[in-house]
Amino acid sequence: MTAPKMRLMHGPFSPFVRKVMVSAIEKGMLDQIEVVPTAVGAGKTNEELIMINPTGKIPTLVTPQGMAVYDSTVIVEYLDQVHPDVRLIPTDPAQRLRTLRMNATADGLIQAGVLVRTELSREAAKQWPEYLNQQWNKVRHCLRVLNEDIAASGERITLGEIAAAAALGWVDVRLSEENWRAQNPVLGQWFDRFAKRPSMVQSAPPAA
Ligand SMILES: N[C@@H](CCC(=O)N[C@@H](CS)C(=O)NCC(=O)O)C(=O)O
Missing domain, CATH: 3.40.30.10 (Glutaredoxin)
Incomplete structure (x- = not known):
């Protein structure tokens, strides 16, 4: 059975x-x-x-x-x-904190990005420019911190890297007007490599 x-x-x-x-x-x-x-x-x-x-x-x-x-x-x-043999959230306290923080940054990137999209979906007269600007700032600062984190990270794949890759895949499709690779070249190069992993290819959203 x-x-x-x-x-x-x-x-x-x-x-x-x-x-x-x-x-x-x-x-x-x-x-x-x-x-x-x-x-x-x-x-x-x-x-x-x-x-x-x-x-x-x-x-x-x-x-x-x-x-x-x-x-x-x-x-x-x-x-x-x-399945603890291949852990994605490390048990070592320092690595665990780093992983969970990176995961939080990636989630925060998506959350701010969703608010950008929601605001932009309103007709122009009903948009709140300061709020939109605030959410764009969060998007850009989350990208900045992910760029720093990736530059400092080793070869190990944790939930932090996976969350970052899922978020960047979403940014590329849903916030395509943002040229984030220009400001964050280390992150851009890392993502373009990571996106070729079978796990990323297999889980990619269908073409619209
Ligand atoms: N913090 C949640 C966020 C999940 C989330 O926002 N999911 C969206 C789809 S991307 C959703 O279900 N939205 C429907 C809703 O908010 O009603 C997680 O990490 O799973």
């Missing part, structure tokens, strides 16, 4: 889902996960999802024992617990 799988509530365009997918592939765990296409969208509650994850967001992972695990960072922590 085959072992029951984890179920991953998934959307192909979500950078947070991509973090989990890249992590699962890097850990060799993809065959333990059933991908469940899950619709989430502005202004519409997914009633089934919100019953198991009160934030109503993807990714959400349901363990074989039936526990809902969220958000993306906690899911990767769970994957590390299930």
Whole structure:
């Protein structure tokens, strides 16, 4: 009998889902996960999802024992617990802190970027320029810090690098007007290499 799988509530365009997918592939765990296409969208509650994850967001992972695990960072922590041989969140305190901080910077980049896109989607007269400017500043400072972190990082792949790559993949598609490589050349070169990894290629969003 085959072992029951984890179920991953998934959307192909979500950078947070991509973090989990890249992590699962890097850990060799993809065959333990059933991908469940899950619709989430502005202004519409997914009633089934919100019953198991009160934030109503993807990714959400349901363990074989039936526990809902969220958000993306906690899911990767769970994957590390299930398969500790290839850890993506190190146990060494200094490395762990560095990894989790980088992960937070990458998540913050996406969050500020989403607010930029939301603001830009309003008609021009209804936009709040100071707010837009504030969010663009966050995007640019997150990129600056990721550039510094990558310049200082070794060869090891952790959740920090995976989160950065998922965020940069999203920036390239959703904030394509931002020429971030010019300001952050180390990060740009690193990402262009990292994006060729099978885990990144396999988890790439479909072409629009
Ligand atoms: N902190 C969460 C963020 C997840 C997130 O924002 N997911 C988006 C898709 S990219 C979502 O589900 N949005 C639907 C909503 O907010 O209602 C994580 O790391 O998993």
